[in-house]
Amino acid sequence: MATSRRISDEPAFVLHRYDWSESSLILEVFSRHHGRIALVAKGAKRPSSNFRPVLLPLQPLRVAFGGDAEIRALKGAEWVGGQVMPTGDALLSGYYVNELLLRLLARDDPHPRLFDAYAAVVHVLGSEHGEALQPGLRAFELLLLREIGLLPSLDAQTTTLQDLQPSARYALVPEGGLVLAGADQERASLAGAQWQDLQRALDDEAPYTATLRAVAGMQELKPQLRHLLHYHCGVPTLRTRQLMLDLQAL
Known part of the structure; x- marks a missing residue:
């Protein structure tokens, strides 16, 4: 049985986000090595989610994701830091x-x-x-x-x-x-x-x-x-x- 490919530590920015369910988001992400991709961030809208304060536009991230479908699953996201949010x-x-x-x-x-x-x-x-x-x-x-x-x-x-x-x-x-x-x-x-x-x-x-x-x-x-x-x-x-x-x- 084939295993789904997992990508880790990928430089990325969130371009846009959509509501997917009461608790999850669909993200349009621009990544350095994989281009524009769609990711589902499950549970990202919950107050306790680690994704909630990180998945912001115009902020440098390192993301991990996996799956073979058109919309892949976000496994992790970390703010790289060093970037002020424009106003x-x-x-x-x-x-x-x-x-x-x-x-x-x-x-x-x-x-x-x-x-x-x-x-x-x-x-x-x-x-x-x-x-x-x-x-x-x-x-x-x-x-x-x-x-x-x-x-x-x-x-x-x-x-x-x-x-x-x-x-x-x-x-x-x-x-x-x-x-x-x-x-x-x-x-x-x-x-x-x-x-x-x-x-x-x-x-x-x-x-x-x-x-x-x-x-x-x-x-x-x-x-x-x-x-x-x-x-x-x-x-x-x-x-x-x-x-x-x-x-x-x-």
């Missing part, structure tokens, strides 16, 4: 990043480099350096799109493969990739030299840190990435984005 806009930004992963990552598809980038952006969100928030999000968005194969090469025009002209303006658009910007795209485009800088940063040995530095001051990047992400998520506005807008309108 305010940073907390909403964390939920936004989690929503991107839930919508764009397939189950059981490992992305260790993306996991490392996620851990890095969570650290930025929990830090006191608010000026790094937007660059941190842009860097993660770029790395996410590249990791799942939705970001074209940023050092050439996508359809023609022609080299970018350093001073010419180019826009990143769904399906078309990187194209020469028209007159109506000037505010949502970057110079060829800027796109080339981004490509070099993505290819760096420490891509998140290098890209975080490269995107600083590139405000025109935000609407382009937002449009591209919404397109691939299949929604006009993400839920967390709409929540941010609603709160700003209060």
Whole structure:
């Protein structure tokens, strides 16, 4: 009789949680070596459960789980520590990043480099350096799109493969990739030299840190990435984005 596989000491973050019964939860977890997985945490809602204070979003964990079904059983979870829970806009930004992963990552598809980038952006969100928030999000968005194969090469025009002209303006658009910007795209485009800088940063040995530095001051990047992400998520506005807008309108 085959025995179910058990995984121990796996780095992970909780992306989302659902009620499964009066006492248990279903967790959507992003793990370093196994990708996005679903786990059932039996008894996690009970006041006496060891899981109750640990299974929080945006906190680094080490988990153990087992089973061969689509939803596996959580056997253990330990808080790694060293991470402050984000608050305010940073907390909403964390939920936004989690929503991107839930919508764009397939189950059981490992992305260790993306996991490392996620851990890095969570650290930025929990830090006191608010000026790094937007660059941190842009860097993660770029790395996410590249990791799942939705970001074209940023050092050439996508359809023609022609080299970018350093001073010419180019826009990143769904399906078309990187194209020469028209007159109506000037505010949502970057110079060829800027796109080339981004490509070099993505290819760096420490891509998140290098890209975080490269995107600083590139405000025109935000609407382009937002449009591209919404397109691939299949929604006009993400839920967390709409929540941010609603709160700003209060």
